[in-house]
Amino acid sequence: MGEHELITALQELLTPRGDRVVRWVGDDAAVVRARPVQVVSVDQMVDGVHFRLDLPGVTAGDVGHRAMAAALSDLAAMAADAGEAYVTLALPEGLPGEAVLELVAAMEALAAATGTTIAGGDVTRGPVLMVGVTVVGWADEESALLGRDGARPGDLVGVTGPLGGAGAGLALLDGRVDPAAHGIPAATVAALARAHLRPEPRLALGRALRAAGAGALMDVSDGVATDAGHLARASAVDVEIALADLPLAPGLDTVCAALGVDAAEHAATAGDDYELLLTAPPRAAAAMPATVTWIGRVHPAATPGDGRLRVVGPDGAPRALAGYRHAVG
Amino acid sequence: MGEHELITALQELLTPRGDRVVRWVGDDAAVVRARPVQVVSVDQMVDGVHFRLDLPGVTAGDVGHRAMAAALSDLAAMAADAGEAYVTLALPEGLPGEAVLELVAAMEALAAATGTTIAGGDVTRGPVLMVGVTVVGWADEESALLGRDGARPGDLVGVTGPLGGAGAGLALLDGRVDPAAHGIPAATVAALARAHLRPEPRLALGRALRAAGAGALMDVSDGVATDAGHLARASAVDVEIALADLPLAPGLDTVCAALGVDAAEHAATAGDDYELLLTAPPRAAAAMPATVTWIGRVHPAATPGDGRLRVVGPDGAPRALAGYRHAVG
Structure with a gap:
């Protein structure tokens, strides 16, 4: 041609x-x-x-x-x-x-x-x-329109869908995890690969979140651990996220076990899920679309003007995430 | 960094x-x-x-x-x-x-x-x-706004500045022509190299041409021989261009002599000059900016609905241009 x-x-x-x-x-x-x-x-x-x-x-x-x-x-x-x-x-x-x-x-x-x-x-x-x-x-x-700068102390922090699926799909596609060796069903492999290869932009959901009273909005492209940090800085607030509350993509646990990594940490750092990250005042929470999972809360910045992300582990203690975004290849 | x-x-x-x-x-x-x-x-x-x-x-x-x-x-x-x-x-x-x-x-x-x-x-x-x-x-x-589809039979065809300079500049930069061997002055080398490396977008001129009554407008990125053909097709007219009337960049003749090519053909085909190509009814010609050079005329399409470019050589005979756009490298 x-x-x-x-x-x-x-x-x-x-x-x-x-x-x-x-x-x-x-x-x-x-x-x-x-x-x-x-x-x-x-x-x-x-x-x-x-x-x-x-x-x-x-x-x-x-x-x-x-x-x-x-x-x-x-x-x-x-x-x-x-x-x-x-x-x-x-x-x-x-x-x-x-x-x-x-x-x-x-x-x-x-x-x-x-x-x-x-x-x-x-x-x-x-x-x-x-x-x-x-x-x-x-x-x-x-x-x-909504930006990253609309988060206020007292707001809840939510995401619109499961996290970590795209990163797990990539690990299956690039051969870091062999599904046969770890007994991962073909349907799980296909769904996770699809999460990586065919993400859906949440356009209607973004407008619905604004209509329901969301204050800040961004997409989860680099993983919530990175993206929520951007949101915290743009809004000059501290954002606290509970690892135990992150919604995990179905089958993520088996892939993370094979990779030898913590599933919730993977979900927080792998990125490319293209779900939306939002903040909203608690009174607006009930009106939010049903796909929203609440994963944290907004606090006044401990250092005024310098917003930070705080990640809390299942034990209630602060957790430093080593990972951040997996590079391809 | x-x-x-x-x-x-x-x-x-x-x-x-x-x-x-x-x-x-x-x-x-x-x-x-x-x-x-x-x-x-x-x-x-x-x-x-x-x-x-x-x-x-x-x-x-x-x-x-x-x-x-x-x-x-x-x-x-x-x-x-x-x-x-x-x-x-x-x-x-x-x-x-x-x-x-x-x-x-x-x-x-x-x-x-x-x-x-x-x-x-x-x-x-x-x-x-x-x-x-x-x-x-x-x-x-x-x-x-003006598009490529506004040329009408009887219109004049013009360009806003000299052609071929960018192509000659590239030939000097990439070493196809050695200025010392051909006695090309340093000032000419610098001006032609600049025509290639630092073209100026003709934004104010584009608006002035519209205000003065231009009917069709496009930029000369692939060379007039290619671009005027696009204009002819979009307007469903035949566009006749006289090689002898093309404004040549100063110093183009010496570089083309060194390359062993015809300067006017080079000017018509080398591209990357980023001057504007326009058509205008003859009554509007007098009001056009002084930098415009008239290089041809618009005719009804010989095959109705299928506009074509006709290039006429200095002898008045049709000229087929072998060249078209020089690739880099």
Whole structure:
């Protein structure tokens, strides 16, 4: 497949949604009718750094889905409506055109599921596969958005779903854990691999959390131990999280036993789950979506102006987490 | 310089401009007060494909400037006002932190010169230096923008400045032409190298062309022979360009003589000049900015619905251009 043929085939995969996109593929730039407040995030994923296309069980479609999901997750984390996505691809020589089409088709499928229009892009050669995604979200007013800086002392801290599944899935995919040797059922393997390869951006949930009275919101991309620390600093509060209260992905215990690591610590540090981390005043807790699990509480900063994360172990004692984010490969 | 230290140093280089950017670096996404119509373009440049950082005379600052200029040029080509830029960097192991700071400082300098705010980004590791730039421009109404589809039979075709300089500069930088062996003065070498490394996005000129009555507009990134063909197809007209009328960059003749190529053909095909290509009705020509050179004319499509480019040589005969865009390296 030649370069021109590939670009044409890629464009044919894409569909504009709604009436906001006035010009798109085929001019110098896309033209979009704006809403009053624009939300923008950029993300890139590099083969060998953020994913490994050479692993058995990893497809180009997985890479496309995950890159688009990670970018859209940043819009979910602001409680914004998804709008448009712009995609850059650097393609190494050996990558077949069919794989590129599969990658973009998976992006387009997730775009369709979230009401996003892929409205432009740039395709070049490169030494390894790199996928860049710029997402644009919209809101009607600034107050409809949530940031990391809205946590207040007395708030509860919650997450929208189980943690650690993506990290465990990666350990299965990259061969650090052999499921046969540890008696891990095929269905568990498939579910954990899927948590890593096909995360879902929580766009509707982000808006529901704001409507229900959440004060701060962000997505869990680096693991709650890192991300809750960012939230604490941005809000200038101390955030206390109880390891024993973290919701663990089903099957995480068996994979962590095989890895010889503590499941709750893994859940706090492995990252890439793309659930949402929120804070809310206790009076708002009852109105929150049922998927929220409460994992901690917000305190005044012990050092005023310098917010910190405190992690508490099952024994009630402070726990220092050595881990933080597992690197791929 | 550690990763965290580098990110902090990069953020300290950046300044928000105006009051449109509500949230930026440090949250999940940037938040910007929108104007009614948004214009978006994404561009990426890869070491070894779009530039070569190993060439003597090429600095990291040149790479940053050129990537930002190419992206902003797409906004100029729509006659939009520049708004925000979002930058992705993939950094190879051996690249010193100082080079990364120089790269981003050059981007910030061009952003400052054009009223652009660098409002976010993503920095990761990668096998080679890759720079991605998403630019967002704004307009108050759709009719304030120009596309490639506005050329009409009878229009004149113009360009905003000399062509071929960037391609000649690259030939000097990558050693295909030895200036000493061909008696090319140092000032000419410097000016041509600068045309390649430090192109200027024609943002003010783009808006002036629209105000003066231009009908179609695009930037000359792939060379007029390619770009005017895109314009012809988008407008469903035939575009005739006279090689003899192309404005040649000063010194281009000596470099092309050394390369053994025709200077006008080189000017038509080398690309990367980032001047603007426009069409306008003859009655509007007198009001156009003085830098515009008229190089051709628009005709009805010989095959209705299928616009084509026709290049005419100095002898008045049709000329097929073998060349098209020189690849780097």
